[in-house]
Structure formats: structure tokens, C-alpha cells
Amino acid sequence: MADTDMATDFTGDHGPKPKKSISGRNIMLYGTLIVFAIYYLLPLYVMVVTSLKGMPEIRLGNIFAPPVEITFQPWVKAWSEACTGLNCDGLSRGFFNSVKILIPSVAISIVIASINGYALANWRFKGADVFFTILIFGAFIPYQVMIYPIVIILREMGLYGSIWGLVMVHTIFGMPILTLLFRNYFTSLPQELFKAARVDGAGFWGVFFKIMVPMSLPIFVVAMILQVTGIWNDFLFGVIYTKPASYPMTVQLNNIVNSVQGVKEYNVNMAATILTGLVPLVIYFVSGKLFVRGIAAGAVKG
Amino acid sequence: MKSIEVKDLSLSFGTVEVLKKLNIDIGEGEFLVLLGPSGCGKSTLLNCIAGLLDVSGGQIFINGKNVTWAEPKDRGIGMVFQSYALYPQMTVRGNLSFGLKNQKVPKAEIEERILRVAEILQIGELLNRKPAALSGGQRQRVAIGRALVRDVDVFLFDEPLSNLDAKLRSELRVELKRLHNRLNNTMVYVTHDQIEALTLADRIAIMRDGVIQQLADPNTIYNRPTNLYVASFLGSPAMSFLTGEITKKGKVFTFDNTQIQLANYSGENDTLNDGPATLGVRPEHVTVHSKAIKGKTVKAKVELYEPMGSESLMWLDVEGQTISVLVKSEDVREKGSTAYLSFELSKASLFDKQSETRL
Numbered sequence: 001m002a003d004t005d006m007a008t009d010f011t012g013d014h015g016p017k018p019k020k021s022i023s024g025r026n027i028m029l030y031g032t033l034i035v036f037a038i039y040y041l042l043p044l045y046v047m048v049v050t051s052l053k054g055m056p057e058i059r060l061g062n063i064f065a066p067p068v069e070i071t072f073q074p075w076v077k078a079w080s081e082a083c084t085g086l087n088c089d090g091l092s093r094g095f096f097n098s099v100k101i102l103i104p105s106v107a108i109s110i111v112i113a114s115i116n117g118y119a120l121a122n123w124r125f126k127g128a129d130v131f132f133t134i135l136i137f138g139a140f141i142p143y144q145v146m147i148y149p150i151v152i153i154l155r156e157m158g159l160y161g162s163i164w165g166l167v168m169v170h171t172i173f174g175m176p177i178l179t180l181l182f183r184n185y186f187t188s189l190p191q192e193l194f195k196a197a198r199v200d201g202a203g204f205w206g207v208f209f210k211i212m213v214p215m216s217l218p219i220f221v222v223a224m225i226l227q228v229t230g231i232w233n234d235f236l237f238g239v240i241y242t243k244p245a246s247y248p249m250t251v252q253l254n255n256i257v258n259s260v261q262g263v264k265e266y267n268v269n270m271a272a273t274i275l276t277g278l279v280p281l282v283i284y285f286v287s288g289k290l291f292v293r294g295i296a297a298g299a300v301k302g
Numbered sequence: 303m304k305s306i307e308v309k310d311l312s313l314s315f316g317t318v319e320v321l322k323k324l325n326i327d328i329g330e331g332e333f334l335v336l337l338g339p340s341g342c343g344k345s346t347l348l349n350c351i352a353g354l355l356d357v358s359g360g361q362i363f364i365n366g367k368n369v370t371w372a373e374p375k376d377r378g379i380g381m382v383f384q385s386y387a388l389y390p391q392m393t394v395r396g397n398l399s400f401g402l403k404n405q406k407v408p409k410a411e412i413e414e415r416i417l418r419v420a421e422i423l424q425i426g427e428l429l430n431r432k433p434a435a436l437s438g439g440q441r442q443r444v445a446i447g448r449a450l451v452r453d454v455d456v457f458l459f460d461e462p463l464s465n466l467d468a469k470l471r472s473e474l475r476v477e478l479k480r481l482h483n484r485l486n487n488t489m490v491y492v493t494h495d496q497i498e499a500l501t502l503a504d505r506i507a508i509m510r511d512g513v514i515q516q517l518a519d520p521n522t523i524y525n526r527p528t529n530l531y532v533a534s535f536l537g538s539p540a541m542s543f544l545t546g547e548i549t550k551k552g553k554v555f556t557f558d559n560t561q562i563q564l565a566n567y568s569g570e571n572d573t574l575n576d577g578p579a580t581l582g583v584r585p586e587h588v589t590v591h592s593k594a595i596k597g598k599t600v601k602a603k604v605e606l607y608e609p610m611g612s613e614s615l616m617w618l619d620v621e622g623q624t625i626s627v628l629v630k631s632e633d634v635r636e637k638g639s640t641a642y643l644s645f646e647l648s649k650a651s652l653f654d655k656q657s658e659t660r661l
Contacts, residue, residue, distance in 0.1 A: 192387035195354050200401030201375035210400070214391040
């Protein structure tokens with residue numbers, strides 16, 4: 001065409017529309033975001049700063065001031081020396097108790113819930129809808145209602161006060177939401193894949209392990225994060241269903257922070273709190289991307 | 303020898319009857335196409351044959367064996383799906399071998415069969431790729447390969463070409479036909495695309511609301527549709543219909559002031575009875591004349607035309623009824639001009655007004 005030679009002689013607006021970097025809209029947007037970020041980060045800042053100060057410095061009362069003399073003594077004390085009752089081995093005992101509770105609870109609940117969800121999504125058995133409704137209904141019953149009956153059940157089973165009793169409680173209480181999560185995810189996978197696998201001769205377990213599970217990494221990560229944070233942060237079940245020797249970290253943290261004898265060691269309390277919150281935090285940072293992907297996949301397409 | 307026999311098959315989901323006492327026999331080596339609009343039950347029928355849906359009543363036989371209650375893997379079938387349904391985490395080789403591994407076929411034989419299928423479908427270079435790294439056409443080839451490698455007598459296709467673009471679709475259509483000629487297996491093919499149905503099928507079963515309307519070879523279905531529904535569903539551009547009356551002891555089709563002689567009509571019976579009827583004429587069986595020929599032509603007014611490349615579709619008005627005619631693009635007439643039409647009645651169809659069946 002003859003016009004091509006003229007192509008560089010534009011007059012008037014052309015090309016991408018220029019964007020102003022400082023506009024009223026951007027100032028509002030970033031201003032608000034910065035204010036909220038400070039609002040939420042301030043407590044964390046105070047905690048970290050306080051945990052690195054010695055007691056004399058804390059008594060001065062300048063909670064926002066950075067430490068003059070940085071000391072890690074409060075962290076050491078919180079981890080291995082702080083006393084709860086008769087034990088003076090710090091939070092470390094609670095940490096290992098929590099790990100011992102966490103690993104089997106997360107593993108067992110995810111294994112069972114994924115199979116539940118798979119069966120509900122792909123093998124429509126008789127009464128599947130009723131089963132699912134009852135299961136979901138369980139998610140809406142307040143925990144407090146069930147505390148005492150569970151105490152009795154665990155006592156009768158001889159599991160009361162042991163770590164395994166608590167593992168069982170966590171597994172059961174995680175079941176409704178995890179099953180829903182897995183069911184929705186498996187429903188969102190193309191049904192034709194399932195049909196193709198059946199024509200190819202795979203049975204219930206064959207389809208599950210060879211087709212479904214390899215496609216479901218995101219949702220397994222989501223389930224893992226939900227369970228790890230939920231179980232790690234649990235206080236109520238931990239304090240009710242275990243003995244002092246096997247208290248999880250959260251219960252022990254409470255006992256350290258709320259102990260009334262002696263001086264209040266704010267720096268040790270702050271360090272202990274950060275230590276307790278560290279596990280869920282690390283999990284989020286490591287698998288944040290997969291978490292978002294899995295949640296989106298399960299929620300939108302379900 | 304019958305390859306597939308379906309006897310009085312019914313299927314309901316709750317109170318909805320999807321298939322109603324359906325009967326069909328499919329011969330060995332036959333290419334049968336199930337054709338119909340979405341929701342007519344054609345895919346459901348295929349899923350029942352595959353064993354992916356439990357039937358509510360009736361029986362299914364494959365190669366003389368009653369498989370009504372058999373698992374899909376025990377029916378001796380291979381199936382190809384619309385969405386390809388390739389296992390995304392496996393390579394092409396893994397996809398092809400999955401079914402054989404489940405059958406515990408020896409490793410050497412698996413490899414041998416994969417290579418043979420890869421050669422037939424020309425997917426040899428793709429064996430180590432994952433499905434995500436394949437184009438749509440390649441994926442569908444692998445999906446067909448997954449059915450082939452199972453070495454079965456019956457192949458079931460569930461709209462296998464619907465996800466492909468028009469060009470690839472026509473290419474793979476030819477390839478499927480070639481494949482059928484080469485392997486001579488029984489193939490049951492579900493589609494809503496009439497071109498696919500007409501080009502591929504040995505016989506077509508046209509379905510509507512869970513009932514087979516007509517089961518015949520493409521030629522018969524096209525030229526002698528058994529009822530008004532089949533006539534209107536098949537054919538692109540579609541058949542035109544004129545409503546009127548058969549008079550003079552079956553000699554003339556009349557509406558308003560127009561009369562069409564029925565002397566050349568080849569009906570289902572020797573004689574036609576007088577009464578209300580619908581005349582169906584395909585656009586290619588109408589001829590346009592500039593001048594009236596007494597007793598043979600009908601006066602019409604050109605309403606509009608649609609150019610379709612080498613040919614054009616003219617829409618004409620005949621005493622308030624619309625009729626379409628396929629003409630060469632250079633023969634198109636002005637909008638509003640008068641034309642005279644004659645019909646090739648030997649290829650037309652008359653339908654009873656009440657029962658809508660062919661007369």
C-alpha cells in the first residue's frame with residue numbers, strides 16, 4: 001500500500017498512552033497501603049526490638065526505641081531455660097511436643113480427606129450427598145459443644161492425656177473443611193480424564209494414585225498449610241486433652257508468659273512468642289505461591 | 303456378525319428419561335455415527351456402551367458377550383474423548399502404555415505395540431513429550447493412539463474433533479476415515495456435525511430426545527429422510543418447507559394459488575392420499591427460470607441472497623412462504639425481481655401434516 005511510507009509521520013496522539021507516575025489516585029492508593037502496612041507491622045517491630053533488649057533498657061519505657069545494646073540472651077532463655085511449673089527447659093520441650101503432634105495429625109488428616117474427597121467427587125456411591133452434607137454440617141458446630149463428650153470418648157479409649165488422643169481430635173476436626181477442599185478440587189479436574197483412566201483399566205486406587213494425586217500438588221499444599229497453621233496455633237484442644245509433660249508449644253508459651261511469680265521478663269516473653277509463631281510463618285513464605293494457586297483452582301472451578 | 307447389540311436400553315437420571323428403550327445393532331467393521339443436537343442422548347448412549355454409566359434397563363452385547371454389568375476395561379473397547387483426556391503428568395509414551403501396564407502386558411510387547419501405533423499415527427517423535435507440549439491435532443492423535451494400542455475390536459469416539467479448528471478438523475477427518483479403512487474395526491462415533499457424519503459414516507443414527515429417529519446410510523438419510531425432524535436437521539444449507547395440501551387424488555400439491563405437479567414424486571407408498579402436508583425441497587434441487595413454463599414453474603420474488611463463494615443462497619418468497627435456492631454466484635438475481643422456480647420432485651420429500659412422517 002502507498003500509505004506505508006507515511007507511517008512514521010503521525011500527528012496527534014499515537015502509540016501507548018503515557019501514564020503519570022504521581023497522580024492523585026496513586027498518592028491515595030499508596031498512601032493508604034503504607035499506612036496500613038505500618039499499622040500491622042508496628043507490633044512485630046516492637047516485639048523484635050524488645051526481645052533484643054536487656055531488662056534495664058526495657059524499664060526505661062521507650063518501647064519504640066531500637067536496642068542500644070543488642071543481646072540474644074532472652075532468646076536463649078526462652079528456648080531452653082524459661083520455667084513452667086517444675087520444668088525449666090524452656091520452650092524447646094513444647095516445640096518438640098508440637099512437632100510430634102503436628103506431623104501425624106497433618107499426614108493422617110490429609111491422607112483420609114483426600115481419599116474422601118476423591119470418592120465423593122468421582123465415585124458417586126449411594127448416599128454420597130447425605131454423607132457429604134453431614135460432614136459439612138460438622139464444620140459449623142461450635143467446638144465447645146463437643147469438648148466434654150470427647151473427653152469421655154478419649155478416656156474410654158485410654159487415649160486421654162496422650163499425644164495420640166490429640167492427634168485423633170485434630171484429624172477429626174480437620175476432616176470437614178479438608179474433604180470439602182479436596183472434593184471441590186477433584187470435581188474441577190476434567191471428568192473425561194477419570195473416564196479415560198477407567199477405560200484404561202485403572203481401579204479406585206489406580207486412578208487415585210496414578211492420575212489424581214500427581215495432578216493435585218497445589219491442593220495438597222493448601223491442605224498442608226491449613227492444617228499446619230491450624231494445629232500449630234491450637235491452644236484449646238492442647239490444654240484440654242494433654243498432660244503438662246506433653247503440652248504443645250502454644251500452651252507452654254501461655255504458661256511462660258502468664259506465670260505470676262518473679263519479675264515480668266518482657267524480652268523473654270517477646271522472644272518466646274516470636275519463636276512459637278515462626279513455624280506457620282515459614283510455611284507461608286515457602287509455599288505462598290502454591291497456596292494461592294491451589295485456593296484459586298479449588299474455589300473458582302468447583 | 304454383530305459387533306455391538308443394544309437391546310431395549312433405558313437410562314434415567316432421577317425422573318429424567320435420557321434413553322428410552324433404545325435398540326441398535328452395529329455390524330462388525332462398521333462405522334456408525336450417532337448424530338443429533340446436544341442433549342439428545344448420543345453421548346449418553348456411547349458412555350453406556352463404554353460402561354461408564356450404569357444403565358437403568360436393557361442389555362448391551364459386545365462381540366456376542368453380555369457386557370451390561372461389565373467394567374469398562376473388560377469390554378474390549380477403546381475410547382477417544384472430546385477434550386483428549388490425556389494424562390498431563392505422563393509423557394506420550396506413558397499415556398500410551400498406561401492401559402497396557404494395567405493389563406499386565408509384558409514390557410517388550412508394550413514397547414512393540416507403542417512403536418506400531420506411533421508409526422500408524424506418525425507420532426514417533428513425540429513419544430517423550432508431555433501433552434502440554436503438543437498442539438491440539440497432535441494431542442488428539444495421541445488420544446486416538448491410546449485407544450489403538452489397546453488392540454480392541456471396538457472404538458468409541460465422543461466428539462473427537464470438536465475441539466479442533468476447522469482446518470485441522472477436516473484433515474483429521476480424512477485421517478480417521480483412512481484409519482478405518484486400514485484397520486476395519488467397528489467404530490461408533492458421536493458428533494453434532496453433519497458434515498463429519500455424512501463423510502465418515504457407513505450408517506448414521508439420528509437421535510432426538512433419547513430416541514433414534516432414523517438409522518440408515520448417509521445417502522438414504524439425506525435423500526429420503528423418514529420424518530420432518532431428520533429432514534430439517536440434516537443438510538446445510540437446510541431444506542425449505544412449504545405447507546399446503548395434497549389434492550386431486552395425490553396428483554397435485556396445492557397452496558394458495560400455486561399448484562405443483564407430483565407426478566415424479568417417489569414416495570414410501572405407491573399412491574398418495576389427499577390431505578394437508580408439508581413439501582420439503584433441498585436448495586440444490588430447485589432450478590430458477592427467467593420465464594414461466596406452463597404447469598411446471600412457480601412464481602416467486604427474490605428477497606435476499608447470501609454469497610458463499612462459488613455458490614450463493616437465494617431466498618425467495620412464494621405466496622408468503624420462504625424457499626431457499628442454491629445458484630451459481632453469477633446467476634444471482636436482483637432483490638425484488640421475479641423468478642420462476644421448478645422443483646426436482648423425484649428428490650423432494652412430502653411429510654404428513656399430523657404425524658410428520660414421510661409419505
